[in-house]
Amino acid sequence: MTMRLDYLSIFPAYFDVLDISLLGKAAVNGLVEVHAHDLRDWTHDRHRTVDDTPCGGGAGMVMKPDPWGEAFDEIIGTEPDSSVHVIFPSPSGAPFTQSAAQELSSAVRIVFCCGRYEGIDHRVIDYARSMWTVHEVSLGDYVLNGGEVAALAITEAVVRLVPGFMGNPESLAEESFSAGQDGLLEYPLFTRPVSWRGLDVPEVLMSGHHGRIAKWRRDESVRLTCERRPDLTDSDFGVPH
Numbered sequence: 001m002t003m004r005l006d007y008l009s010i011f012p013a014y015f016d017v018l019d020i021s022l023l024g025k026a027a028v029n030g031l032v033e034v035h036a037h038d039l040r041d042w043t044h045d046r047h048r049t050v051d052d053t054p055c056g057g058g059a060g061m062v063m064k065p066d067p068w069g070e071a072f073d074e075i076i077g078t079e080p081d082s083s084v085h086v087i088f089p090s091p092s093g094a095p096f097t098q099s100a101a102q103e104l105s106s107a108v109r110i111v112f113c114c115g116r117y118e119g120i121d122h123r124v125i126d127y128a129r130s131m132w133t134v135h136e137v138s139l140g141d142y143v144l145n146g147g148e149v150a151a152l153a154i155t156e157a158v159v160r161l162v163p164g165f166m167g168n169p170e171s172l173a174e175e176s177f178s179a180g181q182d183g184l185l186e187y188p189l190f191t192r193p194v195s196w197r198g199l200d201v202p203e204v205l206m207s208g209h210h211g212r213i214a215k216w217r218r219d220e221s222v223r224l225t226c227e228r229r230p231d232l233t234d235s236d237f238g239v240p241h
């Protein structure tokens with residue numbers, strides 16, 4: 001089945017990049033179809049206005065609801081459909097996770113709504129929730145100028161999990177944040193040459209001793225995770241009992 005991806009943005013050219021690289025291949029072999037739209041196509045004034053001052057005062061501008069509503073009508077439709085996933089990247093969204101990417105990889109349709117300025121009139125999100133399955137997601141605790149870069153990141157995380165997309169599915173199994181690694185960070189990776197600028201591949205990895213190699217890798221994952229991501233380790237994880 002083909003996954004349809006739509007992007008609503010005042011900078012639709014951000015999504016030209018999806019025609020190349022891995023995603024381009026998916027688009028070519030019919031797994032994924034990509035449609036980027038300029039939100040200003042649903043404005044009617046000479047200046048193609050998409051923003052206005054915030055009600056209640058405050059700095060910056062807010063995206064008007066009208067263009068979003070008209071774009072939704074044309075792109076998605078006017079009938080409720082819970083199989084359509086509408087994503088609003090936002091600093092105030094729920095953290096986007098690999099499990100969310102996994103779930104979205106089976107969606108038939110995903111519509112990315114890329115906010116700019118200070119954000120989108122909240123009624124747009126409320127209206128979307130009344131019609132489709134809505135996800136307000138954050139990629140991290142930092143602010144971007146708009147949702148486009150976040151939409152590209154979410155797209156890549158999702159599309160690479162679509163069945164038939166990745167050439168080599170087992171390469172997905174061992175990755176960080178995939179169930180197989182039970183929530184640990186990935187161990188350090190090495191390839192040839194064995195000695196490079198005075199730096200050598202750890203001997204254990206050249207020993208051919210699979211048991212020792214597996215232990216070294218798990219120990220490294222535990223060490224890295226405890227060092228860098230204490231939030232990923234549950235209370236008694238890795239502490240020898």
Ligand SMILES: O=C(OCc1ccccc1)c1cn[nH]c1
Pocket residue numbers: 089090091114115116117118119120137138139140141142143144145146147148150
């Ligand atoms: O900046 C972000 O989204 C773009 C955005 C949306 C609405 C208003 C301002 C900016 C973002 C940061 N982490 N995850 C997403």
